[in-house]
Amino acid sequence: MNTQHPEPILSCDSAIAALSCEDNQIRYYAAWWLGKHRVQSGCEALCNALADANYRIPSGGYPLRRQAARALGQLQNPQAVSALIAALECDTDLRLREAAIQALAAIGDEKAATPLLQLLQSTQEQPYEALIEALATLQVWSARLLVEPFLHHPSERVQCAAARYMYLLTQQPQYIERIVKNLNHENMYLRWAAIFDLGSVGHQQAVEAILTAKVPNSLKLLNLKRILEAVLDNQHSQKETSQLIFKAIDDLLFQL
Incomplete structure (x- = not known):
């Protein structure tokens, strides 16, 4: 890791270099900067950041890895697919897994279908909303029997994700009605999700x-x-x- 004081992040090169400095906050900002500006030359460095083990918060999460995944979703570069699939294996940080799932959906590579299906079949807790939305985006219609039970999930946001999947698959308006009812929900965030x-x-x-x-x-x-x-x-x-x-x-x- 670069121990020198990093240059101010004012260019693509300085942002890429900052990802290897010792200051975790600067590294986090560098990942955000590369994603915001869709710097394709930063793809490899962001993929490397997906495996970072140095920046870990007390609750067990990996902030830099999460931000790297989000940035790769903004780049939508197919070269990041393998690294993002590998990031799915981290079972101690569901927010990282969620960010990796969303990035894979944004990239749209069909190679993500199998590992996403495996997560949905797992008995462990998953970021189900992002997972089902990704399967719909990738048009993995073979997951129908796995998705249908989530229409009755305790989380209304997960229900909406399942309804979206089912509508895109069947084109039956009854599933849109499941989403529409949340537009009048007292919870603002549920209205936004809907x-x-x-x-x-x-x-x-x-x-x-x-x-x-x-x-x-x-x-x-x-x-x-x-x-x-x-x-x-x-x-x-x-x-x-x-x-x-x-x-x-x-x-x-x-x-x-």
Whole structure:
């Protein structure tokens, strides 16, 4: 590890170099910086940081490893897939595992499907929300029988993730209704989680639900944009759905 005082992080090279200094806070910031600026040349250094054992907090977590995983998700570089899959083996830090799962989903490499399925089949506790969302993003539809029981999980966020998976698989609107009901939940964070789940499905019912949700207009715009991108990518999408989204975005922009 570099024992010299690190240069200020003002460039890609200085951020990469800072990952090997002794100051854990600077290393953490360097990982964040590389992810924020999507520095592809930092991929190898971030993958190395995924195996770091020096920065560990009393509760047992690895902050640098978590941030490295998040940064790799922002880079979306397929070269990081093997290192992220290896990071899944850390069973003492579920937040690290969650960050690695989310990064693998963002990259979208099908090689992640098998290790993610193995986690879902495990008898140990898992970050189920992220795990089920990743399986949906990767279109691992063979997990249906494993996912369906989570529609009755004690966590409403996990229920929503399972409903999202089931809707994307079956296109049955009853699963959207499972998510929509959380838009009026008294817990603000559950409302936010529900609107992001709706943002991942390009259905007219999801658009209408987002417009009436008790969430900030900025979140509505963000998720309407996600739906619009999915609709425009799908040549078979209904024209009225895209027209509805365009009108909704215009109306929300006038309110800002």
